Amino acid sequence: MHKKTLTSVATFLTLGIFLILNSCGNTEKKTNTTTPSTDDKEVKKTVYASDVIPFFEDWKLILGDGSNAGIATNFEDKNFFYTAHDSDSDWIVFKAPNGGDTHGTSNNTRTELAQVKKWYPKTANDKLTATLKVMNVSATGDARVAASYAVVVGQIHSADAHENEPLKIFYKKFPGHTKGAVFWHYEINTAGDDNSGRWDYSSAVWGNDFSVVGTGESTYPDEPKDGIALGEEFSYEVEVKDGMMTLKFTSEGHETKTFTKNLIASEYTTTADIPKQTQELFVPIGQDGVERKEAYTGEGCFFKLGAYNQTNGKSPEVNKNWCSGAETHGGDIQKQYADGNYAEVWFKTASISVSDAAVSNEGYFTKNDLK
Known part of the structure; x- marks a missing residue:
């Protein structure tokens, strides 16, 4: 037991x-x-545009709905202005639909920075640089219209008188093409009080200039052999000093291009001076003016940077150069974004140098913010 x-x-x-x-x-x-506590989780920090390129005190931001967002430090708008990250870099995204509310008297939407100061070409010593890639241009438009499928990625704009533009830097790519064109425009500062006769002169950088269009509504010209693809980086430098504008364009695998243009002495003061390109493109629609002898002398000018969509929904019968007849879905932004009817531009780096002689540009915003 x-x-x-x-x-x-x-x-x-x-x-x-x-x-x-x-x-x-x-x-x-x-x-x-056991699931980690909330304290152990990493809180994802918003990366603002001002974290990517810290220069926003020099600009006011115009959004794709026509509003002025002001100085965009620590600011984002998921419809128009935010940041993105690719394999190795942060980028600032500027996005603008084909149709919607616009800023000032323009027919086109823009998400674009506008300089808070203006400077005078004759005494200027001012510079803008940028490295960017265009990610989308409109999926629709009339191929016979020169502005279809295009976006302006940098500008010099006059704040005074006619408010014309001595510089617009374009990217344009036709549907079905892999490569698009980069070109720049000079717009005359029209003599007299009637600005309806103003016109642009276009110079090719890589690919074609503005005047190369389709022979039919959906018939496209040949793809440029030396063009720039969507998503391909390129850079520009714009310097204005003592009345002369100097432009420099660079991109890996492409020839570096430089240009100069006098902003204070016109070469277009008589009808005989109008270039052949303009005679073929603008004169037939009544844009046949001449320029003031002193060009942009005495007018305050300022830089712009972003996505100024050149494709709109207006009928080509209004203006065969600037009215694209593109899809706008009645201004419904999300529908336009869903089927590719918008412009989108990403900027990786940019800088601005402002001369001591520059003065406030507030008058420009006062005139245009409520139009």
Whole structure:
């Protein structure tokens, strides 16, 4: 009896130890799989445009709904202006639909920075640089209209008088093409009070200039052999000093191009001076003016940077150069974004140098913010 009792006690103790050890094992396993506390989770920080390029005190931001967002430090708008990250860089995204509310008297939407100061070409020593890639241009438009499928990615704009533009830097790509064109425009500062005769002169950088259009509504010219693809980086430098504008364009795998243009002495003061390109493109629609002898002398000018969509929904019968007849879905932005009817431009780097002689540009915004 004594032996059997001892055996029973031993069996009981062994079973108890086994249960205790097994319980400890289960407890340890549960501890290891417990979800981390909220305190242990990393909170994802918003990367603002001003974190990517810290120069926003020099600009006011115009959005694709026509509103002025002001100085856009620590600001984003998911419809028009935000940041994105690719494999190695943060970028600022500027996005503008084909149709919607516009800023000032323009027919076109823009998400664009406008300089808070203006400077005068004759005494200027001012510079703008940028590295960017165009990610989308409108999916629709009339191929015979020169502005279809295009976006302006940098400008010099006059704040005074006619508010014309001595510089617009374009990117344009036809549907079905892999490569698009980069070109720049000079717009005359029209003599007299009537600005309806103003016109642009276009110079090709890589690919074609503005005047190369389709022969039919959906018939496209040949793809440029030396063009720039969507998503391909390129850079521009714009310097205005002592009345002269100097432009420099660079892109890996492409020839570097430079141009100069006098902004204070016109070369277009008589009808005989109108270039052949303009005679073919603008004169037939009544844009046949001449320029003031002093060009942009005495007018405050300022830089712009972003996505100024050149494709709109207006009928080509209104103006065969600037009215694209593109899809706008009645101004519904999300529908336009869903089927590719917008412009989108990403900027990786940019800089601005402003001369001491520059003055406030507030008058320009006062005139145009409520139009």
